[in-house]
Amino acid sequence: MTVIDPRGNSHHFGTGVNGPSVTIRLHEKGLERRLFFNPELVAAEAYMDGTLTMEDGSTAHDLLMLFSVNREPFGAHPVQSLQKRIWRFLKRRQQRNDVTRAKRQARHHYDLSTDLYRLFLDEGLNYSCAYYRTPDDSLEDAQNAKLTHLVAKLDLEPDMEVLEIGGGWGSLAIRMAEAGARVTSLNVSPEQMKIAEKRVKDAGVEDRVTFVLKDYREFQGRFDRVVSVGMMEHVGIGNLGTYFGKVRACLKDRGFALVHSIGRMTPPGTTGPFIQKYIFPGGYVPALSEVFEPIERHGLWVCDMEVLRLHYYYTIRDWRRRFAANRDKAAELYDERFCRMWEFYLSAVELGFLHGSNMVFQLLLSTERDAVPILRDFMFDNERALNAGN
Incomplete structure (x- = not known):
C-alpha cells in the first residue's frame, strides 16, 4: 500500500508480493489521525467527500480488498479492539427499533x-x-x-x-x-x-x-x-x-x-x-x-x-x-x-x-x-x- 499524504510525501507499506497493491492520496490535514482512530467510518466518508482519492489506477474495491485480506491482524490492533468493545456496548441502543x-x-x-x-x-x-x-x-x-x-x-x-x-x-x-x-x-x-x-x-x-x-x-x-x-x-x-x-x-x-x-x-x-x-x-x-x-x-x-x-x-x-x-x-x-x-x-x-x-x-x-x-x-x-x- 502506498499512501500519499497531504504534503505530497509517499509512504509505502507491505511487500507488494502475493497480494493487491493500492495507492491512495489524502487531501486533508489531520485525516491520518482520524483514520487511525476510526478507519471503517472515516475512510468511507473521506472517499465519499473526495478527501481520500485512489491513484495509479486503484479503485475503492482494491482498497477494501487489501483491508479484507488483512482483516485478522488489523482487527487485533488495540485501537480496533477498543472500538469493537465500544460498538458492542452501544449495540442495543443503536438497534432500539420500535x-x-x-x-x-x-x-x-x-x-x-x-x-x-x-x-x-x-x-x-x-x-x-x-x-x-x-x-x-x-x-x-x-x-x-x-x-x-x-x-x-x-x-x-x-x-x-x-x-x-x-x-x-x-x-x-x-x-x-x-x-x-x-x-x-x-x-x-x-x-x-x-x-x-x-x-x-x-x-x-x-x-x-x-x-x-x-x-x-x-x-x-x-x-x-x-x-x-x-x-x-x-x-x-x-x-x-x-x-x-x-x-x-x-x-x-x-x-x-x-x-x-x-x-x-x-x-x-x-x-x-x-x-x-x-x-x-x-x-x-x-x-x-x-x-x-x-x-x-x-x-x-x-x-x-x-x-x-x-x-x-x-x-x-x-x-x-x-x-x-x-x-x-x-x-x-x-x-x-x-x-x-x-x-x-x-x-x-x-x-x-x-x-x-x-x-x-x-x-x-x-x-x-x-x-x-x-x-x-x-x-x-x-x-x-x-x-x-x-
Missing part, C-alpha cells in the same frame, strides 16, 4: 428510487441472496433458482394461506401465487409496495396477493405458511424474541415458517459504523447463537436448516459489476457522493461474504415436530417438479 423508528429506518434504504435498483438488480428486483449452482450462473438464473428453491421448501398446496413478512418488490409473492397460494405480503416501504402492486397486476395474480403497509408487530392472523426473506436483518438484536414470537403466533397448528436471513459464523458482534450510519441504520446480522435462543424460548422446532456460504458473495459481486457499468445513470439519479457511498457499500458487503464471517441461512420452523416432512427429499422432489414445469 415500530415508528423501524419504519423510518427501512424507508431510509428502500424508498430510494426504484430506478436506482433497476441499474444493478435482476429483472425481478430481487434484493436478497440468489442461489448459484455455479459461480458463472447469470444473476437472472440465480435469482430465479432462489425463488424456486424457496417455493419448493414451502411445500405449497392449492389455496394455502401464506404470510410474507417483508415483501420487497413482489417477486416471491408472484411466484407463490403462481404456485396456487393466497398471499398476504407485509411491507413498510410505500415506494416498494407501489411497484410490487403493479408487478403483481402485470403478472395476472392480483386476485391472489394482498399487500399490507404494516410492520410485522402491527399485524395479526393465522396462516398455513409464514415466509420471511431478507427481513430479519432489520429487526435488531433486542427484537428477535418479538419477531419469532410473531412468526409462531401467525402459524396454524400444522403450519410452518421459512426464514431466510444473513447471519455470521462467529460469536455475536456489531454492525460496522459505516453500514450503521449510511446504509442500514438499526440493522444487525445475528450470530446463530442469538437466533436459536429466542427460537428455543418460543417453543419452535427447527425442522431444517441450510447454510449458503458463498452464494451472497456471487450475488453482490454481480450487483457491484452492474452498478459500475451503470454508474453514470446512478449519478444522474443522485450525485457523485451517493455513487461513491454505494460503491463503498457494495464492495464492503461483497468482501464480507468472501473473507469475513457472513453467510446466509434458511430455517424451517414449526410448533410441531412433524409438520414438515421428516425427510428432506420433499424439497428436491418439489424443486425438480417446479423446474420441469418452467
Whole structure:
C-alpha cells in the first residue's frame, strides 16, 4: 500500500508480493489521525467527500480488498479492539427499533428510487441472496433458482394461506401465487409496495396477493405458511424474541415458517459504523447463537436448516459489476457522493461474504415436530417438479 499524504510525501507499506497493491492520496490535514482512530467510518466518508482519492489506477474495491485480506491482524490492533468493545456496548441502543423508528429506518434504504435498483438488480428486483449452482450462473438464473428453491421448501398446496413478512418488490409473492397460494405480503416501504402492486397486476395474480403497509408487530392472523426473506436483518438484536414470537403466533397448528436471513459464523458482534450510519441504520446480522435462543424460548422446532456460504458473495459481486457499468445513470439519479457511498457499500458487503464471517441461512420452523416432512427429499422432489414445469 502506498499512501500519499497531504504534503505530497509517499509512504509505502507491505511487500507488494502475493497480494493487491493500492495507492491512495489524502487531501486533508489531520485525516491520518482520524483514520487511525476510526478507519471503517472515516475512510468511507473521506472517499465519499473526495478527501481520500485512489491513484495509479486503484479503485475503492482494491482498497477494501487489501483491508479484507488483512482483516485478522488489523482487527487485533488495540485501537480496533477498543472500538469493537465500544460498538458492542452501544449495540442495543443503536438497534432500539420500535415500530415508528423501524419504519423510518427501512424507508431510509428502500424508498430510494426504484430506478436506482433497476441499474444493478435482476429483472425481478430481487434484493436478497440468489442461489448459484455455479459461480458463472447469470444473476437472472440465480435469482430465479432462489425463488424456486424457496417455493419448493414451502411445500405449497392449492389455496394455502401464506404470510410474507417483508415483501420487497413482489417477486416471491408472484411466484407463490403462481404456485396456487393466497398471499398476504407485509411491507413498510410505500415506494416498494407501489411497484410490487403493479408487478403483481402485470403478472395476472392480483386476485391472489394482498399487500399490507404494516410492520410485522402491527399485524395479526393465522396462516398455513409464514415466509420471511431478507427481513430479519432489520429487526435488531433486542427484537428477535418479538419477531419469532410473531412468526409462531401467525402459524396454524400444522403450519410452518421459512426464514431466510444473513447471519455470521462467529460469536455475536456489531454492525460496522459505516453500514450503521449510511446504509442500514438499526440493522444487525445475528450470530446463530442469538437466533436459536429466542427460537428455543418460543417453543419452535427447527425442522431444517441450510447454510449458503458463498452464494451472497456471487450475488453482490454481480450487483457491484452492474452498478459500475451503470454508474453514470446512478449519478444522474443522485450525485457523485451517493455513487461513491454505494460503491463503498457494495464492495464492503461483497468482501464480507468472501473473507469475513457472513453467510446466509434458511430455517424451517414449526410448533410441531412433524409438520414438515421428516425427510428432506420433499424439497428436491418439489424443486425438480417446479423446474420441469418452467
